[in-house]
Amino acid sequence: MTLYQGTRLRVDLTSREVARERTQPNGIGARSWNSATLLEELAPGVEPLSPDNILCIGVGPLTGSELIASCRFIASAKSPLTGFLGDSGARGFFAPELRWSGHDQLVFTGASDRWVYLFIDDDKVEIRDASHLAGLDITETTLQLHDDLGDPDLQVAAIGPAGENLVRYAIISCNLARAAGRTGMGAVMGSKRLKAIVVRGSKPVRPADPERFKRACADFRANIENHREFESRRKYGTTRIMDSLAKFGVLPAFHYRTALFDELDKVKAEALRRDHVVKAKSCYNCNVYCSRYNLTRYSEGEGPEYEAQAGFTVKCGSSDMELGVAASNAVNRLGLDCISTAEIIAWLMECRAEGIIADSDVDGIDLSWGSREALLELPEKIARREGIGDLLAGGSKRAAQAFGSSAEALTAEVKGLELFSADPRGIKGYGLMNAVNSRGGDHYRGEPTIELTGDEALAIKRVGDPNAAHRLKEEGKGALVNYAEHLGILSDSVTLCKNISCCMDAFDFDLAGEAYSALLGQEISAQQLWDVCTEVGQIERDFNIREGLTPQDDTLPLRFLDKPIPDGPAKGTTIDINRLVRDYYKEKGWEA
Amino acid sequence: MSHFLLLRFRRIYTVSVGCHATGEDRCTSVAIRMDVDYRPTGMINCDVQLCVGCRMCEVACSVAHFGAVSPALSRIRVAKLEGIGIDLAIACVGCAEKPCLQCAVDALSVGPSGQIVLEAEVCIGCEDCVIRCPIGAVGFYEGEPLFCDLCDGAPSCVDVCPTGALVNAAELAPSLAPFMELSGPSARRRADYTSTVSQPVRDSWLAGWRLGE
Numbered sequence: 001m002t003l004y005q006g007t008r009l010r011v012d013l014t015s016r017e018v019a020r021e022r023t024q025p026n027g028i029g030a031r032s033w034n035s036a037t038l039l040e041e042l043a044p045g046v047e048p049l050s051p052d053n054i055l056c057i058g059v060g061p062l063t064g065s066e067l068i069a070s071c072r073f074i075a076s077a078k079s080p081l082t083g084f085l086g087d088s089g090a091r092g093f094f095a096p097e098l099r100w101s102g103h104d105q106l107v108f109t110g111a112s113d114r115w116v117y118l119f120i121d122d123d124k125v126e127i128r129d130a131s132h133l134a135g136l137d138i139t140e141t142t143l144q145l146h147d148d149l150g151d152p153d154l155q156v157a158a159i160g161p162a163g164e165n166l167v168r169y170a171i172i173s174c175n176l177a178r179a180a181g182r183t184g185m186g187a188v189m190g191s192k193r194l195k196a197i198v199v200r201g202s203k204p205v206r207p208a209d210p211e212r213f214k215r216a217c218a219d220f221r222a223n224i225e226n227h228r229e230f231e232s233r234r235k236y237g238t239t240r241i242m243d244s245l246a247k248f249g250v251l252p253a254f255h256y257r258t259a260l261f262d263e264l265d266k267v268k269a270e271a272l273r274r275d276h277v278v279k280a281k282s283c284y285n286c287n288v289y290c291s292r293y294n295l296t297r298y299s300e301g302e303g304p305e306y307e308a309q310a311g312f313t314v315k316c317g318s319s320d321m322e323l324g325v326a327a328s329n330a331v332n333r334l335g336l337d338c339i340s341t342a343e344i345i346a347w348l349m350e351c352r353a354e355g356i357i358a359d360s361d362v363d364g365i366d367l368s369w370g371s372r373e374a375l376l377e378l379p380e381k382i383a384r385r386e387g388i389g390d391l392l393a394g395g396s397k398r399a400a401q402a403f404g405s406s407a408e409a410l411t412a413e414v415k416g417l418e419l420f421s422a423d424p425r426g427i428k429g430y431g432l433m434n435a436v437n438s439r440g441g442d443h444y445r446g447e448p449t450i451e452l453t454g455d456e457a458l459a460i461k462r463v464g465d466p467n468a469a470h471r472l473k474e475e476g477k478g479a480l481v482n483y484a485e486h487l488g489i490l491s492d493s494v495t496l497c498k499n500i501s502c503c504m505d506a507f508d509f510d511l512a513g514e515a516y517s518a519l520l521g522q523e524i525s526a527q528q529l530w531d532v533c534t535e536v537g538q539i540e541r542d543f544n545i546r547e548g549l550t551p552q553d554d555t556l557p558l559r560f561l562d563k564p565i566p567d568g569p570a571k572g573t574t575i576d577i578n579r580l581v582r583d584y585y586k587e588k589g590w591e592a
Numbered sequence: 593m594s595h596f597l598l599l600r601f602r603r604i605y606t607v608s609v610g611c612h613a614t615g616e617d618r619c620t621s622v623a624i625r626m627d628v629d630y631r632p633t634g635m636i637n638c639d640v641q642l643c644v645g646c647r648m649c650e651v652a653c654s655v656a657h658f659g660a661v662s663p664a665l666s667r668i669r670v671a672k673l674e675g676i677g678i679d680l681a682i683a684c685v686g687c688a689e690k691p692c693l694q695c696a697v698d699a700l701s702v703g704p705s706g707q708i709v710l711e712a713e714v715c716i717g718c719e720d721c722v723i724r725c726p727i728g729a730v731g732f733y734e735g736e737p738l739f740c741d742l743c744d745g746a747p748s749c750v751d752v753c754p755t756g757a758l759v760n761a762a763e764l765a766p767s768l769a770p771f772m773e774l775s776g777p778s779a780r781r782r783a784d785y786t787s788t789v790s791q792p793v794r795d796s797w798l799a800g801w802r803l804g805e
Contacts, residue, residue, distance in 0.1 A: 287754040
């Protein structure tokens with residue numbers, strides 16, 4: 001059945017041929033097409049950084065519409081970090097502009113023999129020389145392109161030195177600091193020698209039924225504005241979560257060695273806001289405007305969000321907020337995933353504390369907890385693959401192999417993707433999400449945030465089980481993660497900000513049905529959308545199984561399985577990951 | 593009243609906005625003689641400290657006039673100086689000079705609230721008014737210039753603005769004399785205008801920081 005068939009631009013970077021075609025007819029946008037394209041077109045076992053890999057950039061019919069925060073693009077390819085299906089979304093303003101240019105999906109095949117960028121101006125599409133941009137960071141690249149083309153309103157998605165140098169967790173970034181961060185999509189772009197995509201669009205997004213669409217948008221807006229977290233998200237964005245995680249006892253302090261961090265006051269949301277934030281920033285059409293612009297003595301930029309804030313402070317045993325903010329600015333410019341980078345630095349610090357690695361193993365860089373040298377110099381070295389950076393550019397799983405089994409035992413990754421800044425043992429829905437989702441160690445596939453709220457009524461409404469509302473219970477988490485994954489796929493296809501749709505639970509399948517129906521002028525039900533999301537989840541699972549995934553891969557790092565949380569409010573908590581995964585498989589109808 | 597309305601310059605003012613993060617003057621560099629009494633306000637006014645650059649105003653304007661979303665349909669546009677964190681929504685400020693009125697076919701006149709009124713059947717779509725606006729506040733879509741019409745007294749951009757950065761100050765007619773020499777495409781002129789009028793806010797941010805220590 002045809003749901004929405006968009007316009008696909010196929011760009012072969014080897015032959016430099018550009019063709020316009022239609023997307024699959026049975027999708028609903030971005031991720032729903034990207035994942036299907038990769039399963040259909042990619043041969044099994046393709047080397048992710050070879051010209052045979054395919055990079056998809058997708059938006060959807062609702063992107064760039066009046067719907068609040070309909071602002072994301074999804075970049076998908078076989079991941080050079082995990083070897084499984086990789087995809088990642090970025091907010092900001094690039095995605096709406098791509099939609100206004102009349103394109104719903106870009107598919108890049110082959111590889112150029114020199115650096116190029118793609119220029120899209122509505123129907124005009126050109127592959128242009130980018131040799132003068134090689135080596136520039138993401139900020140420099142973006143501003144240079146604005147200068148070159150004489151239009152500072154052009155939207156640019158670019159890679160930095162990390163992407164050029166094929167760092168396996170390199171990002172694609174737009175608006176200088178809005179990153180498609182996870183699973184190394186920037187490295188795939190770099191392997192194709194595609195430095196940037198530049199877009200200007202002017203084609204209107206016009207709903208078929210304007211009054212009905214307006215109502216759906218107003219309902220969504222009301223859900224957001226009436227939410228109990230609305231004001232605090234406006235004020236602090238995702239950095240507000242640090243307090244809660246500390247209270248739950250799941251802070252990853254000193255690389256998960258303790259849940260206690262004495263100097264939390266120095267690095268939490270209030271300190272960041274007081275000492276570094278000069279104004280609020282927003283993505284496209286968002287009334288939450290939860291991002292912030294910072295100044296430090298080292299640099300300035302947008303961010304950090306919780307992951308960079310906690311990753312470059314608490315996780316690395318540092319109480320120096322300014323240093324953390326500077327590291328966040330630096331990885332954004334260099335084009336590195338802040339989550340993977342912070343996790344790798346923190347892991348090295350723990351290895352050094354355990355006597356497994358010496359400073360001399362890492363070019364003499366001081367790896368003591370909170371080391372300024374490590375936080376400032378390692379990202380540079382990784383992005384440029386200088387010295388030890390070359391090894392670390394492979395990600396913690398590959399790097400650990402070089403340091404031996406005791407170093408491997410301390411890593412925190414699933415399927416090769418580094419974990420977020422929280423302890424999965426004390427938030428079991430998130431623990432399960434990290435174990436089973438298609439990307440690997442990742443919390444943002446869909447957010448099982450209901451377990452953080454204690455809101456039993458909401459848990460019953462969404463998954464029919466009040467247990468799902470309690471983070472320390474293992475009951476009901478299979479259903480919760482399944483629901484969160486569905487909502488994640490829906491959000492990645494509508495291209496909504498998941499902080500709003502998932503974390504705030506402000507969006508659901510009924511509302512999506514209204515929005516799609518009104519925009520497209522054909523009835524699309526909540527159940528149809530749910531079924532599409534089920535299908536997309538299955539496509540991603542099939543892709544990963546084809547690439548060698550087994551049920552044994554659906555687990556957490558051993559360090560979380562063989563001992564309880566050592567201290568703090570959740571002291572003694574363990575996680576029975578096998579039970580959780582079994583529950584989830586049952587929900588999915590999969591064999592163990 | 594926002595502090596932005598209180599800004600006044602009466603001096604030769606050279607602006608060089610760079611990205612201190614890159615250590616280079618890559619963003620823009622404009623030298624402007626600010627030797628007239630200049631107040632950046634009138635019609636729809638945006639407070640640069642409060643503007644978060646969400647572009648909800650563009651969406652609302654575009655929907656209010658065309659029932660569809662595209663920045664090309666909007667009479668208000670947000671200039672984003674991304675390298676220095678500045679955002680500013682710009683619509684017609686109802687300036688004292690009104691260079692747009694030098695219309696070859698006399699298609700433009702001034703309405704009761706200071707807004708520019710277009711006689712569509714007279715307009716030949718030459719884009720002269722678009723080019724003459726020093727701050728790039730005149731849009732152009734499908735052969736016709738787009739001027740802020742204040743939505744018949746209830747501007748949709750002011751209504752939707754989530755931060756209160758936008759206000760309707762139609763009674764004021766500021767001078768844009770210092771900006772008459774700005775050139776380039778509309779987006780370039782909007783950015784150059786923004787880099788000048790945002791300088792005091794930038795300065796206030798930087799006052800607390802001694803960079804490069």
